[in-house]
Amino acid sequence: MTHTVGVLGATGAVGQRLVQLLDPHPEFEIGCLTASSESAGRPYRDAAKWRIPTPIPEDVADLTVKETDPEAVPDDVDMLFSSLPSSVGERVESGFAEAGYVVSSNSSNQRMAPDVPLVIPEVNADHLGLLEVQRDERGWDGALVKNPNCSTITMVPTLAALDEFGLSRVHVATLQAVSGAGYDGVTSMEIIDNAIPHIGGEEEKMESESRKLLGSFDGAELSMHGATVSASCNRIPTLDGHLENVWAETDEEASVEDAIEAMEEYEAIDLPSSPDPLIEVFEDPGRPQPRLDRERENGMQISAGGVRETETGLQYNCLAHNTLRGAAGASVLNGELLAKEGYL
Numbered sequence: 001m002t003h004t005v006g007v008l009g010a011t012g013a014v015g016q017r018l019v020q021l022l023d024p025h026p027e028f029e030i031g032c033l034t035a036s037s038e039s040a041g042r043p044y045r046d047a048a049k050w051r052i053p054t055p056i057p058e059d060v061a062d063l064t065v066k067e068t069d070p071e072a073v074p075d076d077v078d079m080l081f082s083s084l085p086s087s088v089g090e091r092v093e094s095g096f097a098e099a100g101y102v103v104s105s106n107s108s109n110q111r112m113a114p115d116v117p118l119v120i121p122e123v124n125a126d127h128l129g130l131l132e133v134q135r136d137e138r139g140w141d142g143a144l145v146k147n148p149n150c151s152t153i154t155m156v157p158t159l160a161a162l163d164e165f166g167l168s169r170v171h172v173a174t175l176q177a178v179s180g181a182g183y184d185g186v187t188s189m190e191i192i193d194n195a196i197p198h199i200g201g202e203e204e205k206m207e208s209e210s211r212k213l214l215g216s217f218d219g220a221e222l223s224m225h226g227a228t229v230s231a232s233c234n235r236i237p238t239l240d241g242h243l244e245n246v247w248a249e250t251d252e253e254a255s256v257e258d259a260i261e262a263m264e265e266y267e268a269i270d271l272p273s274s275p276d277p278l279i280e281v282f283e284d285p286g287r288p289q290p291r292l293d294r295e296r297e298n299g300m301q302i303s304a305g306g307v308r309e310t311e312t313g314l315q316y317n318c319l320a321h322n323t324l325r326g327a328a329g330a331s332v333l334n335g336e337l338l339a340k341e342g343y344l
Contacts, residue, residue, distance in 0.1 A: 002027060002028065002029050003027060003029070003078040003079060004029050004030075004031040004032075004074075004077050004078055005022060005028045005030060005031065005032075005078060005079045005080065005335070006030070006032030006034065006073055006077045006079075007022070007030065007032070007033050007034070007081050007082075007083065008034050008068055008081065008082040008083065008084050008092075008103075009034065009068065009082060009084040009085070009088070010033035010034060010035055010044065010048065010065065010083070011035040011039050011044075011047050011065070012035075012083055013051065013083075013183055014083035014106055014323060014327045014328050015035075015048075015083040016050060016051060017083075017323050017327065017328030017329075018081050018083055018331065019033070019044075019048075019056075019057060019060055020052050020328075021273075021328055021332050022081070022332065023057035023060060024057075025332070026272055027339060028079075028332075030059070030063070031074060031076065032066060032077050032080075033063050033065050034065065034066045034067060034068040034069075034073070035047055035065045035068065039065045040065050040066055040067045040072075041064065042064070043061065043063070043064060044061055044062070044063045044065055045061040051183065068084070068092055069092070070096050070099035070101065073101065077101065078102070078344045079101070079104060079335055079338065079339075079344055080096055080102070080103045080104070081103075081104050081105075081328075081331050081332065082103055082104070082105035082106060082331070083106050083107070083327070083331070084107050085107065086107045086109040087109075088107075089105060089107030090107075090109040093105055093109070093110070094110075096142060097138075097140045097142035097143055097144045098138070098139075098140050099141075099142060100140075100141040101142045102338060102343055102344055103143065103145070104145050104147070104331045104332075104334045104335040105144060105146050105147070105331065106146075106147055106327050106328065106330065106331045108149065108205065111148065111149075111205075111209060111212075112208055112209070112212060114221065114222065115130055115133045115134040115138070116134060117134075117146065118146045118147070118148055118209060118212050118213055119145055119146070119147060119213075119334050119337065120147070120148065120153060121269050121333050121334060121336070121337045122157060122160075122266075122268055122274060122278050123156060123157055123160045123213055124213055124214070124215075124217075125269065125337055125341075126217055127215075127217050128145070128338070128341055129217055129219060130217065130222060131145070131343065133220065143338075143343060145334050145338060147327075147331050147333075148213060148330075149202065149205040149206065149209055149326075150176075150180055150242060150323070150325075150326025150327050151174050151176060151202060151205070151206055151231075151233060151242050151244065151322075152205060152206050152209040152210055153320060153325060153330055154174075154244050154318055154319065154320040154322070154326060155172055155246055155318055156209075156213050156214065157266065157278055157279060157302050158302065158304055158316070159210065159214060159227075159246075160213075160214060160266065161259075161266040162250060162259060162262055162263075163214060164262060165250035165251065165253075165254040165262075166250050166251030167214070167250055167251075168226075168228070168249050168250060168251050169227060169228045169229075169230075169248075169312075169313075170227055170228070170229045170230070170246065170247070170248050171230045171246070171247040172206065172229070172231045172232070172244055172245065172246045172247070173231075173232045173233075173234065173244070174202075174206075174231065174232070174233045174234055174244045174245075175234055175238075175242070175243040175244070175245075176234065176235050176242045176322065177236070177238045177240050177241050177242060177290065177322055178236075178239060179239055179323050180242065180323075180326075181199075181235065186235060191235065191236075191237045192237055193237075194237065195234055195235065195236050195237075196234065196235040196236075197232070198233070198234075199234070199235055202231070203232065203233050206229065206231040207230065207231050210227075211224040211226075211227065211229060212224055212225075213225075238290045238291070240290065240321055240322060240323060241291070241293070241294030241321055241322060242290075242319065242320060242326065243289070243290055243317060244317065244318050244319070245315070245317055246317070246318060247310065247313065247314070247315050248313050248314050248315075248316075250313050250314070255309065256307050256308060256309055259314050259316070260307055263279045263281050263304055264277060264279065264280075264281050266278055266279055269337075271333060271336040271337060272336055273298075273332050273336060274300065274333060275297035275298070275300045277301075278301065278302060279301070279302045279304055280293075280296060280301055280303050280304070281304045281307070282303065282304070284305065285305065287303070287305045287306075288303035288304065288317065288318070288319035289319070290319060293319055294319065294321040295321065298324070299321035299323075299324030299325055300321075300324060300325045300329050300333075301320075302318060302319070302320050303319040304316055304317065304318045
């Protein structure tokens with residue numbers, strides 16, 4: 001069955017990635033694109049300054065961009081993918097859900113709301129059950145689902161694999177690509193020959209979102225995971241791909257071999273965009289690397305390597321493509337889960 005979908009904020013960096021992924025998708029057909037009032041009324045090919053290294057899809061190039069307003073979206077749209085800036089998403093996403101639309105959103109607003117599912121399908125698909133709570137409490141016919149921050153998505157699947165040993169404490173230092181800040185986020189004069197040891201709000205997102213994703217849902221409410229998570233986030237001059245150094249402490253002793261086996265055998269999910277295996281572990285201590293490994297499995301696979309024991313647990317590196325697995329691809333994957341579970 002094919003579902004008609006729309007993209008909110010379709011002209012931006014993540015919006016363009018969503019269009020790229022959705023145009024050939026086997027289950028979704030783009031029927032609506034929205035953007036700011038400055039872009040509304042124009043053909044998408046004129047409104048979007050296309051920056052993706054593949055041609056703009058012909059199927060959508062001539063679609064007329066609409067205002068980001070529930071009144072402007074056709075009734076036959078089954079689901080909306082949101083790549084809106086969080087300040088805009090905070091204002092309008094609830095209005096779309098109240099109007100009856102199911103929204104799979106990459107925007108950071110409401111990720112930590114107790115009745116909003118924050119989902120990585122391979123990790124916590126059961127948290128989608130929060131939608132029943134959300135609809136009861138808010139009186140919505142639609143729904144709002146979030147995917148986490150791009151740096152959080154990179155790390156959490158590896159932590160979920162290690163949680164069988166009783167995850168108790170996590171420290172992470174990130175080396176994040178400039179595309180994570182958007183096209184206008186970091187100037188060349190700032191980042192060339194440099195590294196920036198602060199990304200506003202990023203550390204707090206990793207620390208809180210990780211515990212929500214790894215938490216447990218009892219059918220009525222969600223309990224946060226008990227692990228302590230500490231993050232240090234850094235911007236470096238790579239284009240795409242967030243590389244992260246992780247130190248994980250566990251209640252039970254876990255060897256390098258135990259950790260590698262747990263990651264390699266961590267179960268994928270039967271959705272079109274989910275890779276199998278979900279996590280690829282390298283024996284080469286010099287991998288993963290952004291340029292070499294960010295495109296694995298269409299940019300949706302998590303790479304890990306450099307696993308070793310420390311005095312308090314394990315240390316390893318992980319990598320994911322931040323605008324694919326970490327943003328647009330994550331929203332599409334959540335959309336696939338929503339469709340599979342009958343929420344459309």
